[in-house]
Amino acid sequence: MIPRYSRPEMTRIWDPENRFRIWFEIEAHACDAQAKLGVIPADAAKAVWERGAWEIDRIDEIERETKHDVIAFLTNLAEHVGPEARFVHQGMTSSDVLDTCLAVQMTQAADLLLADLDKLLDALKRRALEHKYTATIGRSHGIHAEPTTFGVKLAGHYAAFARNKTRLLAARAEIATCAISGAVGTFANIDPFVEEYVAEKLGLTVEPHSTQVIPRDRHAMFFATLGVIAASLDNLATEVRHLQRSEVREAEEYFSPGQKGSSAMPHKRNPVLSENLSGLSRIVRGYVTPALENVTLWHERDISHSSVERMIGPDATVTLDFALVRATGLIEKLVVYPENLQKNLDMLGGLHNSQRMLLALTQAGMSREDAYRAVQRNAMPVWLEGKDFRTMLKSDADVMKHLTEAAIDDAFDLGYHTKHVDTIFRRVFGE
């Protein structure tokens, strides 16, 4: 996480301000619960809400001395709350605060990422509909195969990110749990009601089984999910990078008129946003392994996971947020060149219809072997000498024995390839 690849909307979640605010709410709600249980006076809980305040500088100052962040916060809080402060944090451990706070931060981050995904989905859908029937050559192995449409391409990415949204919703639910269960998770010093109460107030569910800490398979699943989303981004970015290659140039990242740089080399418009997305994807995927390694803690808990999370928590969410927003802008403004799409589609003199011709001939009664030979002998001059495939076929006596010119034209009709685009769109966009 570096400023260059960060948005304040996400970094804010990981800022001390937000963290301390959440800590305060956990403590204050816990006081309410304890007051309801009669463990502490109701006035004390009220005082916490009313007089509760803190200053980051002061907390830092105390922490330098105590080397303990939660104690530093509580000490500073007590300076504001006064004597009633002794009822704060009663029966709780630092981890109750820290792990529940992390859960809140991760759900906030997930919500922002979900909003990002919605915007990316919107952009992909809009552009897919715009180019629903914009013909393009489909490529397998980087080699021209059969026609498809630019809209179908984008619909595929839409479908992937729709899946990613479902995954992120599941991942959000995984980590949205509250644990206030004490030193080893037995509620020895605090009633489970406090946990239930705080969970509800914070929009979390109760962690059914914690051991001072919330189990880390939840976090692993969360980061693994971010890794999969990042992988989809790389896939999308790679498509754009390919489309923008000098020899292909079917689409280009938007380049603002005033944008300095290579106007002496007007062709030098580099797909730097997409390349950047590929790099950011690597970064986010790289956090999956440490998160998986964090699952194994010793007995009820060790603290080895903590340093990892202090880094990958912000790093993974901030980087993915930035990447999703960048991807959205990329798609929204992507410049598509239909004439180049068509030019490339025509590049091989119609050879991409060879399979279609093979089928037409066999359907017209020719044996598979004969049809194959017929297609092959007409395809070769197209490939080697740049002839036109359709013309070649129409001048082949054997072919013409089985097919009319209209039938051949029909086989070259692009509509043949786009007739089910509507089905695909209905499946993907559900309408």
Place this chain on the structure above:
Amino acid sequence: MIPRYSRPEMTRIWDPENRFRIWFEIEAHACDAQAKLGVIPADAAKAVWERGAWEIDRIDEIERETKHDVIAFLTNLAEHVGPEARFVHQGMTSSDVLDTCLAVQMTQAADLLLADLDKLLDALKRRALEHKYTATIGRSHGIHAEPTTFGVKLAGHYAAFARNKTRLLAARAEIATCAISGAVGTFANIDPFVEEYVAEKLGLTVEPHSTQVIPRDRHAMFFATLGVIAASLDNLATEVRHLQRSEVREAEEYFSPGQKGSSAMPHKRNPVLSENLSGLSRIVRGYVTPALENVTLWHERDISHSSVERMIGPDATVTLDFALVRATGLIEKLVVYPENLQKNLDMLGGLHNSQRMLLALTQAGMSREDAYRAVQRNAMPVWLEGKDFRTMLKSDADVMKHLTEAAIDDAFDLGYHTKHVDTIFRRVFGE
């Protein structure tokens, strides 16, 4: 995947026999669908089912020549079906068969893994209930903290694997899709009905958008999920490895009476099964990264993912299956030593109750600071000279001003720590 860490139940899924059987079913069901559409004669479809057969040796022989596995299979199939074979595979691409087959194999593998999880869950639950109230010291950072129970420990692992089951069900749904959509996924040469028909027959859902291949974010999510399950296994295995340490010896892997090896060193019972599980977990987690890298394919598809999947498909599922079964046996037969659990619990002369005492004193009206000092001055001789904490406290005048002997005994009551075990069990086991 090596025989040493494989079970035939899982390797069978990846055997040629199963693969060709699935290929056949895809082709034969597709013929039925095509017949229903009137694209091929109904008799042809019938002939495929009736006379369809193949021999692995013969397929291998043809493949050595054609270097194409699907063509080799179809050729061999045609040798059995006869002239009607020309209606087989019509309008389809090899990937239609290969990707749908992979989907079937992965769902079969997922089903076996789900059954494995059920058995592991059963074992964990049974042992958790057995030791619901078997006291043990809870440890944070490897250091004695507060008491918990052995059953609560196991309940935590149960909860993790219950989550893993939910995750695997979701991952199974992710990869259980059927694609029969042609060279670039446009259904140019085959009606979407065929895909729908075959999907239903094979228990799959229709892939809403394929591009010759099923999108690989699905597979990435599947392997990432296996990685998380493997991580939980490592966590469980590490707990056992710790419990079996010479100095701890609270539990041991079962060691059969006749088991050769170290009977001259009877203490030399090594937690080799658990250590093995830690290793196998690393392997399964290691497959997550290649699966994430597989998501980015060029344009409509390239085939770089294929070699990866040919290896990690079997490797990840076979290894995880073996590990889950091994873990189940480990837990089922785990030898627990309650007397050692108690001995370790008592090891620190009752010091694990120091926090409890602190609370009791403050609740009895002592200021936090005074209580802290009182606990500290009685704790130190326990730690340094091996004194008994309770005895020390009872002979401390200040303490006795605030608490009765009975109150102190009460603070040392294990029931204090186990009073919410039932709540935890209810949350985890739902009963």
Place this chain on the structure above:
Amino acid sequence: MIPRYSRPEMTRIWDPENRFRIWFEIEAHACDAQAKLGVIPADAAKAVWERGAWEIDRIDEIERETKHDVIAFLTNLAEHVGPEARFVHQGMTSSDVLDTCLAVQMTQAADLLLADLDKLLDALKRRALEHKYTATIGRSHGIHAEPTTFGVKLAGHYAAFARNKTRLLAARAEIATCAISGAVGTFANIDPFVEEYVAEKLGLTVEPHSTQVIPRDRHAMFFATLGVIAASLDNLATEVRHLQRSEVREAEEYFSPGQKGSSAMPHKRNPVLSENLSGLSRIVRGYVTPALENVTLWHERDISHSSVERMIGPDATVTLDFALVRATGLIEKLVVYPENLQKNLDMLGGLHNSQRMLLALTQAGMSREDAYRAVQRNAMPVWLEGKDFRTMLKSDADVMKHLTEAAIDDAFDLGYHTKHVDTIFRRVFGE
């Protein structure tokens, strides 16, 4: 590791035959050393060499009973050696045999990989020299930049693999150590001389510090190095995949005349070997993480690393060996299309010389700003209307004030870009 991506030269190293042969040599050499020390009779050592034999089936049979592979081997060996067998393995532990054997296998694997690298280097060098001055457009970001040569391209990959060879030599040295040091590495029951003797006989160095096992940072470094080599393969493969794209087609994987498949679509020559290399690279890179995780063993050793190595030892070396050989064939037979290289080079009407022109104009005294404007106004019609850049420049009065026609022609001379190719080749090939 699957047969499809394996060569017998490498799988043989990991076969039981080779393993048992190495075990035997370790034991027999150790007997010689013990005899020299007077610990065992010289006749016993002689008997081991003379009568030493084993049968894999018999070892398997015994192992099924004892569940211990080294004991099974020694038992079978004793059946051949007779009474003197009791002097075999004296003072040794299983790990002395297993870890030293792994070291031998890994050095054998490294030697094969080094030979593979030599062949790949030969192929790259030969083709680089062949195309030393075959002009091609250099591309940054997939966009045409300035000319370079096809030979320079290949020279870059040669340089990378030359570095990889150096790295592999270092990695080989890392893992070529012998440990015969007993249960915790203290030589309590065996003299260090035995280790020194066996090491020398097997071409290994002595492990300075073992703890029953050879430290696993050595193996981690080895697998990390294989990962880097695999990464270079991916880079090379990706270059070929790009060159073979339909729109680029500057080079193609060799396609044998009789090769079945897509002769009806003659353009459908897919870079499947290169794509396969990209996939195999992912697999080999994926083994780096488990190898890194293997470094942390508990105290003097645990056995968690073993299952990982049983899998990634063969998997990583077999897969990389296969990939290197495949890459060598790919480069050796790569079909280069100079006319397409030239066509693509000319594609942008000479615009790739715009920077060169900018420099020429400023060197001729024009201010940087004026030069920029001059180049820009002549570049734009080339880009937008397909004009020829050189023609445009020559008809620009401002430009002609500063440059002669000859000077412009000179700026368009390819030799300008290739004048230092010789320097680069000398640096890379050292001649």
Place this chain on the structure above:
Amino acid sequence: MIPRYSRPEMTRIWDPENRFRIWFEIEAHACDAQAKLGVIPADAAKAVWERGAWEIDRIDEIERETKHDVIAFLTNLAEHVGPEARFVHQGMTSSDVLDTCLAVQMTQAADLLLADLDKLLDALKRRALEHKYTATIGRSHGIHAEPTTFGVKLAGHYAAFARNKTRLLAARAEIATCAISGAVGTFANIDPFVEEYVAEKLGLTVEPHSTQVIPRDRHAMFFATLGVIAASLDNLATEVRHLQRSEVREAEEYFSPGQKGSSAMPHKRNPVLSENLSGLSRIVRGYVTPALENVTLWHERDISHSSVERMIGPDATVTLDFALVRATGLIEKLVVYPENLQKNLDMLGGLHNSQRMLLALTQAGMSREDAYRAVQRNAMPVWLEGKDFRTMLKSDADVMKHLTEAAIDDAFDLGYHTKHVDTIFRRVFGE
């Protein structure tokens, strides 16, 4: 990289100050070289050195406009240098500056890490010598095996970090290269002499083959090496974590007298530094995968690697630096408890000598089978009833037929296990 786990010595390397300083030096040295070649006036080069200056704020301001960091820097530099500034950067590309600067930063980082390693090696050596003969039980699988010494343990870690130093020196050499070769690495616009000159001035070697960028297999090897070093740190930290467990307590992290926290629970000294090291190790290892993925760039270069390096460059080096320094402090101050080492060594009533006894009996002429039985029948009561092994043996008639009491005592002599410690130390410390 977060402040909590950062040292200014390393963060400084990645600060804008240092970066711009290096950029300036590259440009100024390049001017000198160009002046020597007669390409630019000598006065211009002199002016750059004399008047060269820059302000970070001003560069930021210009960059916000131009969106190009190198141009922003050059513009600001020109504001100071004046008219001669037009000779700066002539014939160079931004990457010439950026990649060479990264090389300088990485070598600076490597140098700091090498110094860190030296300090860690010093600490390990000092403590190893201190405890050269401090007896401790060696453990395999976490189970007591045979005695070793605390010094031997530490010597093993010393050996690992000595290897790591060698590796890092090699990795440093890998990335210490200078590239000033132009847009595609052909030196079209700049003489190779400039590169050679700047390389020498900056203490780098010449990159033999660059393609606008320095090849990324170099960086991958660098980060992989950091990953291996981090893995060794995890191994060391895990040893300490084990030693500090409540049940083991053979060593403890230093806990300053005034250190707040758990003085009411004096046993609650958590190995938090070591646990932190385990976590930091995961982080550094996690950067290996993105670095490996960075090797594959498209054609002469794409910029996908850049975002990855902007993050993992600082993150990996800063985190590893912090971890190495923390590890050094940990080892320097590690509190070792010899009495606990001895207590644990004696824990099993001498059973760790069972193998030694087995050997003594067979050497005294007993058959292996009989010796085994004799050891076993005396070991069992030790294990099950807490008897003393030596006493048991001395009262076994069969045993006493073969061995004198002195011989048995001899077999229980610790010196038996430590007799080669000197050899090991000589191998490891070379003296």
